[in-house]
Amino acid sequence: MTIDSHQHFWIYDEKRHAWIDDTMTDIRQNFLPSDLKPIYGANGIDGCVAVQADQTLEETDFLLKLAAANDFIKGVVGWADLRSENLSEVLGRYADQKKLKGWRHVVQDEADHNFILRPDFLSGISQLADYGHTYDILVFPHQLGAVLEFVKKFPDQKFVIDHIAKPYIKDGFYDGWALLMREIGKHENVYCKLSGMITEADHGTWTSGQLRPYMDLVLEAFGSHRLMFGSDWPVCLLAGSYDRMKKAVDDFVSTLGDDEQKRIMGENAIAFYDL
Template identity: 35%
Template structure:
């Protein structure tokens, strides 16, 4: 089964997507399953993991409501205020829905780059572990030291790094490569064996990106995480800002075509299924 391990649905009228403004004309509208279905089918993707795009519990409830009526949604990555005294109560409420598979604080948007190492409440993270829920880490290279401390504190928490830690591809390989490449190597070497999403790379590139543009970044992720810990995701519809579903899927397929079929199958479905308990 082919799985898109990272995509979004939203309705701007809900009013809690602070980053989504009317000037983002290609994104500022409702995106739902009917929009994605023909794109999925064109590349033979059967299931998806829908990821939160607003830092609110209400948006997570909205996504879970969508998932209940849509077999193509295999799982939901939601949002919980992990630093709140009510965090455990909220986790328990949301986890009653079997399609809740993980939570994601939007670390890239927080003013404190070290938030993850000191702010989440211990009992909240331990509850995620008790319920066998995973954790999506939305980070840049600058967050790596704090994320590593968090990982070391909770060695049994399943963690996936979103979007390959968002390398600064548009700055050129000479300008932004090293801090990102070093951070990936450090995270991949942790004994907890973090996973990583092969997603979001097109968004971080210039508009005229090509397969050659993304090749060194994909190769570096493969070298360190290996095909057994990478999972493909579209990041649709954010992807629409700088690419298309079919173009990114084709590029990712081409850049992993040298692998054995079982390894390709792992990246494009099996790893997501196992990691998220789909």
């Protein structure tokens, strides 16, 4: 099966989705399963993981409702306040939701570079394994030092780095990001998504060749057994069509063996999220 490990749905609201700024007019609209299903049909995608785009429990419930009504949505990564004193109660409330696979916080927007090392956040992360839940790490490269310390604290927790940690592809910055990704990749409980790359490149002029060094690095750091394809639809539409984004990844994995291709394009997501 081919699995898109990272995409979003929303009913656009200017306040709720304030992160969609004035430069992102193309995605200031609703994006729902009925919009995505034909795109998947055209690109041979069998299922997906829907990931939160709004930091409310209502968002989690919204995605679970969509997943219940659409079989191709195989899993949901929701949001809960992992710093909350009543987190165990919240996690218990979702314990019987079979399609709820994990959680994410938009750490990239936190002003404190060490946000994920705060004691209250660490306490929340420590509770996830009891429910078999994963955690998606969404950060910028300047936050990777904290991420390295973070993953060391939880060797038995399943983590995945979203969007290869958003390297500054447009500016050609590489070395600092690469150094830390190699170190993080030494931790076998950490996976990485081949997603979100084209929006970190120049939206109008990017080429697959510009993405290649970054994909080569994460393949080296994480291996084909811990990489997973993700589209970041509809955000990817800011920089190109779904077809063109997927072709960049397809071309990259085409140089690998059949088993490695199957792992990256679906099997790793199925295993990681227990789809």
